[in-house]
Amino acid sequence: MLDIRLIREQTETVRTRLRQRGGDVWTLVDEVLSLDESRRKAETEKQALQSERNRVSKEIGFAKKQGQDTSPIEAEMRTIGDRVDALNKEAADLDARQETLLLSIPNLPHEACPAGASAEENPEVRVWGTKPVLAFAPKDHVVLGTELKMLDFEAGVKISGSAFVVYRGAGARLERALINFLLDLHTTQHGYTEIAPPLLVKPEALVGTGQLPKFEDQLYACERDGLYLLPTAEVPVTNLHREEIVDPAVLPICYAAYTPCFRREAGSAGLGTRGLIRMHQFDKVELVKICLPQDSMEELEKLTANAERVLQLLGLHYRVIELCTGDIGFGSAKTYDIEVWAPGQGTYLEVSSCSNFGDYQSRRMKLRYKDAETKKNLFPHTLNGSGTALARLFVALVETYQQADGSIALPPALQPYFGAAEIRNPS
RNA sequence: GGAGAGGUGGCUGAGUGGUCGAAAGCAACGCUUUGCUAAAGCGUCGUAGCUCAAAAGGUUACCGAGGGUUCGAAUCCCUCCCUCUCCGCCA
Numbered sequence: 001m002l003d004i005r006l007i008r009e010q011t012e013t014v015r016t017r018l019r020q021r022g023g024d025v026w027t028l029v030d031e032v033l034s035l036d037e038s039r040r041k042a043e044t045e046k047q048a049l050q051s052e053r054n055r056v057s058k059e060i061g062f063a064k065k066q067g068q069d070t071s072p073i074e075a076e077m078r079t080i081g082d083r084v085d086a087l088n089k090e091a092a093d094l095d096a097r098q099e100t101l102l103l104s105i106p107n108l109p110h111e112a113c114p115a116g117a118s119a120e121e122n123p124e125v126r127v128w129g130t131k132p133v134l135a136f137a138p139k140d141h142v143v144l145g146t147e148l149k150m151l152d153f154e155a156g157v158k159i160s161g162s163a164f165v166v167y168r169g170a171g172a173r174l175e176r177a178l179i180n181f182l183l184d185l186h187t188t189q190h191g192y193t194e195i196a197p198p199l200l201v202k203p204e205a206l207v208g209t210g211q212l213p214k215f216e217d218q219l220y221a222c223e224r225d226g227l228y229l230l231p232t233a234e235v236p237v238t239n240l241h242r243e244e245i246v247d248p249a250v251l252p253i254c255y256a257a258y259t260p261c262f263r264r265e266a267g268s269a270g271l272g273t274r275g276l277i278r279m280h281q282f283d284k285v286e287l288v289k290i291c292l293p294q295d296s297m298e299e300l301e302k303l304t305a306n307a308e309r310v311l312q313l314l315g316l317h318y319r320v321i322e323l324c325t326g327d328i329g330f331g332s333a334k335t336y337d338i339e340v341w342a343p344g345q346g347t348y349l350e351v352s353s354c355s356n357f358g359d360y361q362s363r364r365m366k367l368r369y370k371d372a373e374t375k376k377n378l379f380p381h382t383l384n385g386s387g388t389a390l391a392r393l394f395v396a397l398v399e400t401y402q403q404a405d406g407s408i409a410l411p412p413a414l415q416p417y418f419g420a421a422e423i424r425n426p427s
Numbered sequence: 428g429g430a431g432a433g434g435u436g437g438c439u440g441a442g443u444g445g446u447c448g449a450a451a452g453c454a455a456c457g458c459u460u461u462g463c464u465a466a467a468g469c470g471u472c473g474u475a476g477c478u479c480a481a482a483a484g485g486u487u488a489c490c491g492a493g494g495g496u497u498c499g500a501a502u503c504c505c506u507c508c509c510u511c512u513c514c515g516c517c518a
Binding site: 057070245 | 456474485499
């Protein structure tokens with residue numbers, strides 16, 4: 001969340017930057033400021049009374065020891081107590097309202113975030129490789145996966161409903177090979193520590209990373225237990241250090257985690273999309289970083305490069321785009337999306353979104369570090385990016401490496417993980 | 428799920444109604460002494476809010492969480508949560 005002091009002291013800047021996101025969130029600035037003013041007024045008044053009460057209470061203690069009758073003062077203090085209670089309620093109420101409001105205000109886009117109204121204005125940053133040229137009409141992954149008995153969409157529907165899939169045989173094995181390949185790459189080559197987190201998380205964790213309170217309708221909830229299925233490993237992994245004061249010497253902290261991700265995709269336009277493109281459950285390897293504020297932009301570049309490395313090693317053509325102010329996510333200050341080419345789709349698919357959240361998440365989750373010089377507790381910056389999403393990587397992979405005879409030739413990097421060089425029809 | 432024990436500052440641990448944000452020890456940091464190390468001495472050493480132009484200072488809150496009793500609560504009462512041990516169940 002945004003620092004209320006920043007809103008107070010640099011109101012115009014905050015308003016302007018929020019405005020760049022589009023919509024009308026910027027209008028919440030005035031609301032939060034007026035709430036803040038009443039809150040502080042109530043607080044100050046309350047504290048003056050409490051101070052008075054503390055002082056007199058001590059005097060009563062002394063007087064009683066000397067055997068004096070203190071009942072008149074006590075009666076007087078009772079009325080002060082009542083006023084304190086009332087003011088306390090008022091202050092607590094205003095504080096809660098301010099907190100709620102602050103939690104629903106998105107992050108400020110960074111100066112380095114390109115201005116723009118919508119996805120159409122996202123600039124392309126770079127392109128790697130070229131679109132593969134096939135000597136035949138490419139099949140899409142649904143056809144390929146079904147023919148090779150790797151993907152069973154009907155079974156997914158039977159067991160769990162639409163937008164669920166069953167991987168089987170070589171498909172299940174390929175998925176597992178990809179997971180291992182990605183984790184090994186990031187842990188042994190890029191210096192990330194592997195994490196295997198719980199898949200059910202508390203609401204506090206989701207507030208910390210920004211999914212709650214605003215996006216509850218996108219989450220699967222286990223109401224009996226007050227837990228949610230995670231929509232991304234970003235949630236448990238970033239929250240590993242929630243409410244901690246970390247030693248700056250250990251920064252940057254770099255974590256890599258494989259987890260399934262669960263998303264309701266309520267109201268999502270693409271939910272009817274054919275195949276694996278948009279599922280309620282999909283696998284993902286997520287990269288998370290916690291670093292010093294001055295390092296976060298450089299870390300974002302590294303993080304993005306680490307995710308790109310996946311596609312390079314797999315020989316998949318991709319492009320990197322930068323999200324403009326009108327398109328970046330709720331908590332993000334700057335985001336790169338990596339889109340891989342899928343020949344069967346004839347389009348680019350987003351397989352990674354790498355974001356610098358600045359101190360937006362760490363403030364929400366009270367994650368801090370003690371500054372070596374000033375000894376003050378400051379908020380570190382958090383980042384995360386997919387490294388990468390598996391389902392769409394699967395799509396790009398089988399569609400790119402499909403052969404004229406309907407088999408799939410796997411790229412060399414994956415062969416040791418898969419245990420074979422190609423996937424053929426098992427029958 | 429059943430029974431019991433317990434939750435106090437980075438850690439250990441004292442504190443059963445008043446001057447306690449909290450003794451003491453350890454750890455950490457700074458200074459002094461010291462050829463280095465070690466040791467000793469002195470000092471500093473929680474978090475958040477409000478106030479203040481800022482710093483200093485002042486002030487409030489926080490002893491698992493939330494309520495209650497009281498002029499006054501770490502301390503008394505209630506509810507909840509968590510941890511540990513044992514039993515049951517279980518991958």
